[in-house]
Amino acid sequence: MAADPEDIVNWQRLDPQTTTSGLLRASDVPLLSAIGVCHVINLAPDDNPLALPDEAGLLAQAGMNYTYIPVPFDAPTEDHYAAFVQALDQADGPVHVHCIANWRVSAFFYRYHRDVLGMADDDARALLERQWTPETSDNPSAPQWARFIASPED
Template sequence: MADPDDIRAWQRLDAEVTTSGRIEDKDVMRLADLGVAHVINLALETHPEALAGEGGKLAAQGIAYTHIPVPFDAPGEDHFAAFVKAVEEGPKPVHVHCIMNWRVSAFFYRYNRDVCGMPEAEARAMMARQWSPEGHDSKEARVWAQFIARTLK
């Protein structure tokens, strides 16, 4: 089955990892058909575009589910540590999403740079396919610029 081109901000990072913005009811079966074994959701379940009952709907298709609710105005190191653990220890293939694929792209930027050792420019280019907080003048963009500037100690 080909990658869907109508799931918001869909991106394949490699053979084992895909990302996107929000998913809808119709996407649950599509993810199963693609062979996705694990979904990690970084969005808040209270967001108006969040898929209600997402974990249960995925479980009904045999897909493991990890929810790491990351407030858009306050991404933390605890969120990033939970993300790294879920990506590394959870079943593969994995699909990681939020609402716009902005949280996800920033988390994978740090993961690729700090955990996988990807060159910074390559990791940044991958993030920029979806979003980059630099150049945006908002409180949230400044928070995300600070978040991606951090490195693992």
């Protein structure tokens, strides 16, 4: 198997079966295939100017399954998160999840690790903070993300 393609934007390996990144380029598709990715989940809306045109078609040509869950950066919802959890549960084989900057993805995985897999909050938070920290970000949408990832007890 090929080495991780760390030149993909904001690349991160979470475990042997799960990788994440920011935006994908057409040249990244064969790199994902080479490391055995079977399923790609995209959380970025197609109307983003940095989105990969015909991503679904390029992945299908490479033999990968594709799930599209467009999450507006300024308005993540529980429905988006539920669709993400369902897509992860249904993925058969290694999965790659991406958006534009790996911020949506890292926030979704933070909740998934903490709330579904029962990972210790500090460990889940460390994975999130490899990409960003919504609570201290100066991005105008950061407050929505801080609320989105807050623990149910908060």
